Amino acid sequence: MKPLRYVLGLLLLGPLPGCHEPAAHETAAISGRYPLTGRVVAVVPERNALLIAHEPITGLMGAMTMEFSVDATALQAATKNARLTAQLVHDGDSWRLENVQFNPSVSP
Numbered sequence: 079m080k081p082l083r084y085v086l087g088l089l090l091l092g093p094l095p096g097c098h099e100p101a102a103h104e105t106a107a108i109s110g111r112y113p114l115t116g117r118v119v120a121v122v123p124e125r126n127a128l129l130i131a132h133e134p135i136t137g138l139m140g141a142m143t144m145e146f147s148v149d150a151t152a153l154q155a156a157t158k159n160a161r162l163t164a165q166l167v168h169d170g171d172s173w174r175l176e177n178v179q180f181n182p183s184v185s186p
């Protein structure tokens with residue numbers, strides 16, 4: 079019996095490093111963009127990354143806390159506990175956020 083989320087992952091995306099078991103190597107190069115909403119848990123400047131507690135991403139992964147690469151502008155603007163929206167970009171085997179918008183006024 080396969081969990082529903084595993085089946086959805088196969089249909090829509092394929093393997094997700096750190097989130098699911100790799101299912102098919104040939105899908106690793108598929109790129110995609112997904113809207114992401116979450117909260118900054120920590121700023122990780124040594125890896126140009128933010129540790130983010132993100133909400134479920136339909137067809138991709140459930141809610142969890144994980145690191146995403148961001149550009150220098152987003153890194154400098156980020157503050158702990160800030161709410162944010164962004165585009166999650168899956169490019170090959172890298173995961174990064176683009177169009178990061180911080181919304182500190184939005185209640186958690």
Ligand SMILES: [Cu+2]
Nearest residue numbers: 097139142144
């Ligand atoms: Cu995740």
